[in-house]
Amino acid sequence: AQTVTQSQPEMSVQEAETVTLSCTYDTSESDYYLFWYKQPPSRQMILVIRQEAYKQQNATENRFSVNFQKAAKSFSLKISDSQLGDAAMYFCAYRSQASYDKVIFGPGTSLSVIP
């Protein structure tokens, strides 16, 4: 079965600095999607970024970018120019194309932004 691991339960970053959140996953499949979701204190889940496994190019969305290493099964999220509004729980998630009805979430990383 697929698993998603986030080894950093908590992280902090100074405002305007850069931080990288780690995610590793375990799968024997070759076609899948990876996601980073943000959950601010309001607890609304918000999609930050998506990566298709067949794409070699790393996805970017404004200040958010990923480092997708398919062979290493690693999917890290880099937040540049951190802002106070980036403080949230961040969840890494995996969705297989074969078992496409289910999404597997990691345990989350709590990010604090220091003014």
Add this chain to the structure above:
Amino acid sequence: SQTIHQWPATLVQPVGSPLSLECTVEGTSNPNLYWYRQAAGRGLQLLFYSVGIGQISSEVPQNLSASRPQDRQFILSSKKLLLSDSGFYLCAWLPQGMYSYEQYFGPGTRLTVT
């Protein structure tokens, strides 16, 4: 555009009482629907998901049940709540098929069992 609603937003119930949480999706048809539970400061635990009316898959054995009486309605129920049922309940939907991408989440229901 598609929207997802959950109610109630907050609920306080005594142990042993019944539970009914409702989730509805607008603006799409035949979505996959999901119920997750999240304990404070923790990750998401998938409870149930449904790929169609009357089709429910259970992920964890517990005293909760789910039903999908209509295409865009998903209900989470319990006959007798336990203290351990406290948590934040999230409903989500996903377009059918392998070529859809991410899930979309509702605003959640905060349940406190006293």
